[in-house]
Amino acid sequence: NAGVTQTPKFQVLKTGQSMTLQCAQDMNHNSMYWYRQDPGMGLRLIYYSASEGTTDKGEVPNGYNVSRLNKREFSLRLESAAPSQTSVYFCASSDSRNTGELFFGEGSRLTVL
């Protein structure tokens, strides 16, 4: 059972480079999310997609763009990476707000030099 799959798991970038984090879920969930987690900061919501075709900003959207490519896939793009974007990124999905169970991928560890 794959669940939520994120790629890549590790990435090192130089300041100014761009990259896309990919996320796919096979649970037929409507909602998908991107969070970042920094030491002492907990998980902070970057962007979410309540359903296919919609995206909304979370707490910390600056410097990121997202694409809900289809129901399964939700990508996060850094157009010009900055050291402040060094973090662990988690993708999650949920079948509805009411259940509240978020299923997370294993995380993507990004370092920007």
Next chain:
Amino acid sequence: RKEVEQDPGPFNVPEGATVAFNCTYSNSASQSFFWYRQDCRKEPKLLMSVYSSGNEDGRFTAQLNRASQYISLLIRDSKLSDSATYLCVVEGQGFSFIFGKGTRLLVKP
């Protein structure tokens, strides 16, 4: 007031102890509340939802106090395997979920 606040700990307790965590939230309109568990360098996983009447799952009890806007998690008979970070999660705007920074628990032999 931050949206979701938790005492970061760590809470150091011996095996068999009872430990309680609290979490406060600022959005009085929130309807859904949860506790997640996160092991070191792993993804968070749902521990339990929190219902208005309170709910129990084995050694874990969760309670909600809407008037004071806090939720709690009680762990009885702590096990070494309970060592982890416990995250309080509250429904945010739209279909979003807001996480607290987490409370770290260390259970020692």
